Amino acid sequence: MTDYILEVQNIHTFIGEFHILEGVTVQVPPGSITVLLGRNGAGKTTTLRSIIGLTPPRSGQIIFKGEVIQGRRAYHIARMGIGYVPENRIIFRDLTVAQNLQIAERQKGDLDRKADFIFTLFPDLKRLYTLPGGNLSGGQQQMLAVARALVPDNDLLLIDEPSEGLAPVIIEQMMEAIRQLSSHTTVLLVEQNFQVASRLAERYVIIEEGLSVHAGLIADLVQDRDLIKTYLGVA
Ligand SMILES: Nc1ncnc2c1ncn2[C@@H]1O[C@H](COP(=O)(O)OP(=O)(O)OP(=O)(O)O)[C@@H](O)[C@H]1O
Ligand SMILES: [Mg+2]
Secondary structure: OOOOOEEEEEEEEEEOOEEEEEEEEEEEOOOOEEEEEOOOOOOHHHHHHHHHOOOOOOEEEEEEOOEEOOOOOHHHHHHOOEEEEOOOOOOOOOOEHHHHHHOOOOOOOHHHHHHHHHHHHOHHHHHOOOOEHHHOOHHHHHHHHHHHHHOOOOOEEEEEOOOOOOOHHHHHHHHHHHHHHOOOOEEEEEOOOHHHHHHHOOEEEEEEOOEEEEEEEHHHHOOOHHHHHHHHOOO
């Protein structure tokens, strides 16, 4: 028996002929926030896309809740209980906030069941419920993108760079929301902002040029200035 809700074991992923991931291993314990760190182009997004099945790995293994999932279709993997929030806050700009949330339902009634929880995390969305997504600020769109993943019951959320391009006060709100939702759902996060990552996550995995090179507790990483400097380029 495994203690992890998700185990990514030595995956190799190609995009076209390009060998993008050359051995990525990520172990995610349940009930925690794990962050993928690494420089631009390291392979963080490709790792999330490999897990959800959008760029399926050519070799290695991905085990979710004890079942091998690589090779299954993305919608099938999602239905097993994985929510995916891609980078660049992808929402439907012409649909209202309400419609954006409704079409995220996996089963009828999901939104009714989850609305209170979602509005507790993101009160703005209640206020803006009938407005088109395109009218929302960048921060509000990011909140809507995360909220969409909360509509169905998920056991794991993959969230790609939720703080990117947001003002500090909005980043704080987003961090607080992720912290709160993580007591219900395990989170695997990509976060380039090391300050944000180190305050939010319990565990980390560093990806460097398509390879996972380090993993452990964030509390240990923040003490290790050399490691941070070598792989993340921040002092
Ligand atoms: N469609 C594609 N075709 C060719 N190469 C790609 C494609 N998508 C990504 N790559 C390459 O794969 C590598 C990993 O990209 P990925 O988006 O996973 O990195 P990342 O760590 O998420 O970077 P960032 O921090 O900039 O978001 C990069 O070198 C990138 O140029
Ligand atoms: Mg990325």
